Amino acid sequence: MISQWQLRAAFAARLSDMYGREVPAYTTLVDVSRQVNEDVLRARGADAERLGSVGRVTAERHGAIRVGTPGELAQVARIFGALGMHPVGFYDLREAAASAVPVVSTAFRPVDGAELARNPFRVFTSLLTPADPRFFDADLRARLETFLAGRELFPPELLALADRAEAERALPDADAERFLHLAVSAFELSPEPVDQAWYATLERVSAVAADIGGVRSTHINHLTPRVLDIDELYRRMADRGIEMIDTIQGPPNWQGPDLLLRQTSFRALAEPRAMRTPDGTVTNGALRVRFGEVEARGIAVTPDGRALYDRLLDLVDRQAARHPGLDRAACARTVWAEHVPATEQELAAQGLAYFTYRVAADRPRDGRRPPTGVAELLRQGWIRADPLVYEDFLPRSAAGIFQSNLSGEGSRNNEQEGAAYDSAWLSGALGRDVLDPYALYERQQNRSIAHVARELALDGE
Numbered sequence: 001m002i003s004q005w006q007l008r009a010a011f012a013a014r015l016s017d018m019y020g021r022e023v024p025a026y027t028t029l030v031d032v033s034r035q036v037n038e039d040v041l042r043a044r045g046a047d048a049e050r051l052g053s054v055g056r057v058t059a060e061r062h063g064a065i066r067v068g069t070p071g072e073l074a075q076v077a078r079i080f081g082a083l084g085m086h087p088v089g090f091y092d093l094r095e096a097a098a099s100a101v102p103v104v105s106t107a108f109r110p111v112d113g114a115e116l117a118r119n120p121f122r123v124f125t126s127l128l129t130p131a132d133p134r135f136f137d138a139d140l141r142a143r144l145e146t147f148l149a150g151r152e153l154f155p156p157e158l159l160a161l162a163d164r165a166e167a168e169r170a171l172p173d174a175d176a177e178r179f180l181h182l183a184v185s186a187f188e189l190s191p192e193p194v195d196q197a198w199y200a201t202l203e204r205v206s207a208v209a210a211d212i213g214g215v216r217s218t219h220i221n222h223l224t225p226r227v228l229d230i231d232e233l234y235r236r237m238a239d240r241g242i243e244m245i246d247t248i249q250g251p252p253n254w255q256g257p258d259l260l261l262r263q264t265s266f267r268a269l270a271e272p273r274a275m276r277t278p279d280g281t282v283t284n285g286a287l288r289v290r291f292g293e294v295e296a297r298g299i300a301v302t303p304d305g306r307a308l309y310d311r312l313l314d315l316v317d318r319q320a321a322r323h324p325g326l327d328r329a330a331c332a333r334t335v336w337a338e339h340v341p342a343t344e345q346e347l348a349a350q351g352l353a354y355f356t357y358r359v360a361a362d363r364p365r366d367g368r369r370p371p372t373g374v375a376e377l378l379r380q381g382w383i384r385a386d387p388l389v390y391e392d393f394l395p396r397s398a399a400g401i402f403q404s405n406l407s408g409e410g411s412r413n414n415e416q417e418g419a420a421y422d423s424a425w426l427s428g429a430l431g432r433d434v435l436d437p438y439a440l441y442e443r444q445q446n447r448s449i450a451h452v453a454r455e456l457a458l459d460g461e
């Protein structure tokens, strides 16, 4: 039998092989990431593994996919459910972007600490919003919905195997093999010719709308390795002549602990795609939709920590607006140094980030009773704090990634009221609850505190 986490690890690895064949520059990115990680490990030793073992980090990927209808999304949820991945978080990219990205998103990922440690594969999954009148008028919406209703992204055999794997939390070897084959194939780029006129109609609204609703299949949009030093990776990719977007998104590179998520990417590459022209002939065309992204992960922050992050981003935005030509990265570094605690201990004490706690193994047994309260236990050396890794995404970075890689601005009619899509609506579409990421981090933190409390009370007897 192949268990869920083994299916997840195998799926991630096979998807990576497939994507490397389709987008060779991705393989370069993975190679350079691996070299950077090895160098960081050599230079920093055990400290480099503070936010995940080198085994986890080397295998770690996130993918991105995009689908068109609630029904398709519910099917995606069954496939990832088979792999022990659950929908976490609601991201509204219609609001996060300066121009048109007509999607709402969630991320499928493992939620349990042990499962994340085994293989943390996650997939950022976006759903087109045809009911949003800012992007689609009634006529285009109707045409789009008819087109989407007539396609099948996932064969019934794949979905049946997925349901079995989810219910039984494993599959027999031969079924696992078949499931993995069908699942990876479902995300390959289809050779079927693209209807050029229909694609162009949607492209006028948004290149993302065309990528999703302009074709009769879906595909992996990008696959992202994790790197331990993203600034170094950026330099090495640029040295190889690969054209990167001009920034690293997310928090700045500063002297304090790494928080949340930093990401950068290389620009989408033109890929050959067969096109069917209005008179029915098939020609060789090219589309730029798929790109390479890389990320560095930091510590998960609490709602207070997140509010601070958003406030500081705003502050940097305002400074940049006032002083054209400002070095944004340098400005962000200064702002952070002023407002963000520079040690893990202080982040924990101020309730800005999440940690798990464990009883210190090396504290001398001097017969004293432990104090109460996490902060005091920590200060007196009774317990140690280990940071929780941020396992999720950032809407503003996501919108930036979407945009910096698409040609064409698209259009959005801001006179119209946007359609209401929210987390509850998405849960309904999925037929499963969209989980709150903060609740997941907090649960992990609280469990460790309860454990510590039990252990110390026993010790004292």
Ligand code: OOG
Pocket (backbone or CB within 6 Å): 063, 064, 065, 066, 124, 126, 221, 263, 293, 393, 394, 397, 398, 399, 401, 402
């Ligand atoms: C998803 C963009 C978001 C990220 O890492 O923030 C994303 C997409 O392009 O479909 O993957």
Ligand code: NI
Pocket (backbone or CB within 6 Å): 062, 063, 064, 124, 222, 224, 293, 401
């Ligand atoms: Ni991504």
